[in-house]
Amino acid sequence: MDLAFFIEALVKILVVLGFVLLGVPLIVWMERKVLGHMQDRIGPQRVGPFGLLQTIADGIKLFFKEDLVPAQADKVVFAIAPAISVVTALAAASVIPFGDQFRIFGRDVPLHITDVNIAILFLLGATSMGVYGVVLGGWASNSKYPLLGGLRASAQMISYELAMGVALVPIILMTGSLSLAQIGRAQGHMWFIVPQFVAFTIYVICAVAETNRAPFDLAEAETELVAGFHTEFSSMRFALYYLSEYANMMVVSAVAITCFLGAWHGPVLPGPVWFLIKLSLFLFFYVWLRATFPRLRYDQLMAFGWKVLLPVALVNLAVTAVVLVLKG
Amino acid sequence: MLEPLLFAMFSGVAIGCALGVVFHKNSVHCALLLVGVLLSLAGIFILLHAQFVAALQVIVYAGAIMVLFLFVVMLLNVKGEVPLLTPGAAKGFGFFFALLILVELLWTVLSPGGQEGAPSEAVGLPRDFGSPAALGRLLYTTWLYPFEITSILLLVAVVGAVVLAKRKFF
Amino acid sequence: MIGLQTVPLLWYQILAAVLFTIGVVGVLVRRSALIIFMSIELMLNAVNLSLIAFSRQHGDMDGHIIVFFVMAVAAAEVSVGLAILVAIFRNRETANVDDVHLLKG
Numbered sequence: 001m002d003l004a005f006f007i008e009a010l011v012k013i014l015v016v017l018g019f020v021l022l023g024v025p026l027i028v029w030m031e032r033k034v035l036g037h038m039q040d041r042i043g044p045q046r047v048g049p050f051g052l053l054q055t056i057a058d059g060i061k062l063f064f065k066e067d068l069v070p071a072q073a074d075k076v077v078f079a080i081a082p083a084i085s086v087v088t089a090l091a092a093a094s095v096i097p098f099g100d101q102f103r104i105f106g107r108d109v110p111l112h113i114t115d116v117n118i119a120i121l122f123l124l125g126a127t128s129m130g131v132y133g134v135v136l137g138g139w140a141s142n143s144k145y146p147l148l149g150g151l152r153a154s155a156q157m158i159s160y161e162l163a164m165g166v167a168l169v170p171i172i173l174m175t176g177s178l179s180l181a182q183i184g185r186a187q188g189h190m191w192f193i194v195p196q197f198v199a200f201t202i203y204v205i206c207a208v209a210e211t212n213r214a215p216f217d218l219a220e221a222e223t224e225l226v227a228g229f230h231t232e233f234s235s236m237r238f239a240l241y242y243l244s245e246y247a248n249m250m251v252v253s254a255v256a257i258t259c260f261l262g263a264w265h266g267p268v269l270p271g272p273v274w275f276l277i278k279l280s281l282f283l284f285f286y287v288w289l290r291a292t293f294p295r296l297r298y299d300q301l302m303a304f305g306w307k308v309l310l311p312v313a314l315v316n317l318a319v320t321a322v323v324l325v326l327k328g
Numbered sequence: 329m330l331e332p333l334l335f336a337m338f339s340g341v342a343i344g345c346a347l348g349v350v351f352h353k354n355s356v357h358c359a360l361l362l363v364g365v366l367l368s369l370a371g372i373f374i375l376l377h378a379q380f381v382a383a384l385q386v387i388v389y390a391g392a393i394m395v396l397f398l399f400v401v402m403l404l405n406v407k408g409e410v411p412l413l414t415p416g417a418a419k420g421f422g423f424f425f426a427l428l429i430l431v432e433l434l435w436t437v438l439s440p441g442g443q444e445g446a447p448s449e450a451v452g453l454p455r456d457f458g459s460p461a462a463l464g465r466l467l468y469t470t471w472l473y474p475f476e477i478t479s480i481l482l483l484v485a486v487v488g489a490v491v492l493a494k495r496k497f498f
Numbered sequence: 499m500i501g502l503q504t505v506p507l508l509w510y511q512i513l514a515a516v517l518f519t520i521g522v523v524g525v526l527v528r529r530s531a532l533i534i535f536m537s538i539e540l541m542l543n544a545v546n547l548s549l550i551a552f553s554r555q556h557g558d559m560d561g562h563i564i565v566f567f568v569m570a571v572a573a574a575e576v577s578v579g580l581a582i583l584v585a586i587f588r589n590r591e592t593a594n595v596d597d598v599h600l601l602k603g
Contacts, residue, residue: 077356117459121383128391132363135395139356139402151399158395178460331504339513346517349536350524362536365517369543372513375505376554381562385546388569393539393576400580401532404587422526429522433515437508453557463562471563478570485574492581 004105012113013094020093024246025055031287038291065235070142073232077140082237085133085244092126092251095119097181099264099271111264111272112181119180120172123255124165127210131157133244134212138229149228152298153212153219159305160216164206166313167199170320171259180255184263191262198316200260202309207252209305211245214290218298253282334375342368355401359394366390378458510551517544531583531593535576542572 029044029052036043044051069078097112116122131154138150172178174195175186183192193200209216220228230241257263257278264271296304345364352358366389373382456462467475517540524537546565553561587593 074354074356077360116379118379118383121380121387121460125383125386125391128387128395131391131395132398135398135402136360139398147402151402154395154399158392329504335505335509339509342513343516343520346520346540349533349540350520350528355530355532358533358536362539365540366543369547372510372547373550376510376550378550378554378562378565381546381550381565384566384569388573389539389543393573396576396580397532397536400584403584404532404593419527423523425526426519426523430515430519433518434512437511437515453554457557457559458562462559463566466559466563467566474567478567482570482574485578489577489581492578492585 008109009113012109016093016096016113017090020090020247020250021243023250024243025059027246027249027283028055028058028242030283031290034284034287035291038288059239062235062239067235067237068232070232073142074140077136078237081133081137081140082233082240082244083133084136085130086240086247088126088130088133089244089247089251092123093247093254095122095180096251096254097184097258097263098275100185110181115179115181118178120168120178120183123180123251124161127157127161127164127248130244130248131161133241134229137233137241141229141232143232146229146231149219149231153229156216156219156298156301156305157210157212159302160206160209160309163202163305163309163313164210166310166317167202167206168259169317170196170199173317173320173324180258184258184265187262188265191260191265193260193262196260196316196320198312199320200256202313202316203256203260205309206305207256208286208289209301211248211252213245213249213286215293215295216301218295218301221295249283249286250279253279253286257282331375335372338368338371338375341365342372356398359398359401362397363390363394366394376458377453380458380460380463507551507555511548514544514548514551517541517547529594529596531586531595534595535579535583539572539576542568 032054033043033051044054047053047057069075094113095116097110097115099111101108101110103109134157135150135154138146138148138153141147141150171183171192174192175183177183186192208214212220214221220230230238233241254275257275261278261282264275266274266277269277342365345361345368348361349358349365352361366385370382370385370390373379373385454462521537521539521541521544524540525534528534528537546568549561549565549568553559583593586598590597592598
């Protein structure tokens with residue numbers, strides 16, 4: 001536990017934090033441009049080259065808005081609800097590996113902030129705690145639509161979290177370890193999507209539902225329930241919820257890449273570059289989903305999660321276990 | 329040096345939040361303070377090298393059971409009509425009884441025979457102590473019957489909760 | 499081998515005893531059924547802490563297994579108990595345990 005260890009940890013934390021916080025404006029810009037082009041229009045194009053500074057301009061605008069707290073709202077909970085969302089999203093980013101290790105200044109530096117040997121459980125725990133940000137935000141607003149939106153969104157998140165966890169278990173079985181760095185390293189020969197495409201499909205669907213993104217965004221879409229659980233939040237509080245949604249998207253995509261799409265493995269370029277490429281493609285896929293599919297109604301959503309995804313995930317788990325035992 | 333400091337921090341938070349759960353007026357705040365207790369206990373579990381149980385505590389207890397509690401608290405939404413503490417003499421009796429229990433527990437723990445059976449110094453632990461692999465090995469060999477019975481119990485609980493929550497049968 | 503612990507077992511047991519007592523106070527003194535439920539959960543957690551501490555002392559993982567089962571049973575108990583509570587509340591519009599006294603002699 002010497003000074004070099006602390007410096008290494010601090011640098012890695014700053015890099016990851018910077019990456020997530022700077023990546024979010026880029027993702028928002030990409031979403032608006034891609035959605036625009038898919039809907040046969042151009043999207044932001046005036047602020048900065050290709051509209052790149054649009055998100056920054058929006059952030060500055062949000063900063064200057066009036067910060068309203070509803071009359072009978074619970075002030076303490078109203079303040080901490082967005083914070084919980086952001087903290088859990090950023091905490092989950094601390095176990096994601098960006099590449100294998102490399103030598104610098106005579107030390108072997110592994111490219112993740114920490115390698116907990118229960119990394120997947122840590123991620124599931126962080127997403128479980130993220131539910132509180134949504135349900136408390138809905139309740140603390142002391143208003144009908146946010147409360148309904150908050151309860152629906154959190155019920156949705158809890159249901160799909162279950163199928164997500166079960167979909168990740170075959171990966172754990174195949175690797176023999178819960179550590180994300182191990183899982184990444186184990187995909188040198190063959191990406192896990194090849195034997196586990198069912199689990200991959202289930203995981204992607206659950207990931208989209210977890211982050212409350214289209215087509216599962218009934219609880220917060222603008223045409224339903226006003227704006228769902230974050231209706232009454234304005235200015236920087238809303239910016240925090242917005243940030244947490246996109247940070248969650250990044251984390252969930254990074255986990256999908258690490259577990260199914262070969263983490264940082266790739267032919268010519270170094271590990272982190274491949275990781276970045278795969279992450280960008282996955283996030284583009286997210287936006288593509290939003291542009292393409294209509295929204296699911298809430299009861300359709302819940303029925304799908306419990307009656308279809310969970311049984312399929314369990315069957316997949318059983319089949320994987322049997323095959324692994326037979327292979328010896 | 330780090331371990332006693334972390335223990336002091338976590339236990340301080342746990343006791344503070346526990347007192348808040350018992351004496352606070354607003355039910356939702358009580359539920360959130362209980363989540364605080366659960367998370368600080370998870371931290372203490374990690375200090376005790378029980379990583380899997382700490383993860384379970386966060387995922388199952390703080391992440392699922394307490395969300396259920398919060399839902400019910402918000403659903404019932406009883407605002408301030410319930411008197412805070414038992415009226416009258418029963419309150420004094422309650423505190424006195426709790427004090428008796430505390431004295432009894434501390435007597436047992438602090439007496440020379442209280443630590444009997446536990447080795448006087450913590451033994452050095454095997455490398456995979458507290459890991460999911462070790463717990464899984466135990467769970468499916470020595471403790472298989474309790475495991476199966478617990479799964480039946482959970483099934484019974486699920487069916488019972490669904491039946492109780494129905495408004496009318498057909 | 500993981501090294502010896504620097505925090506003695508006694509401190510963990512005292513913390514568990516204190517948490518358990520706070521839970522007992524909650525059950526005996528509060529009148530809202532929900533808070534009584536939360537105090538019961540507090541007592542269960544105090545017991546979990548005690549079990550894990552002893553398990554660390556012995557180097558034996560049976561304590562972890564028992565805590566695993568306690569958590570599963572607590573989950574079952576909470577879901578059924580809250581369902582009962584919601585059913586009572588639907589009928590009587592009150593969550594005060596003093597008001598549910600029809601069987602009182």
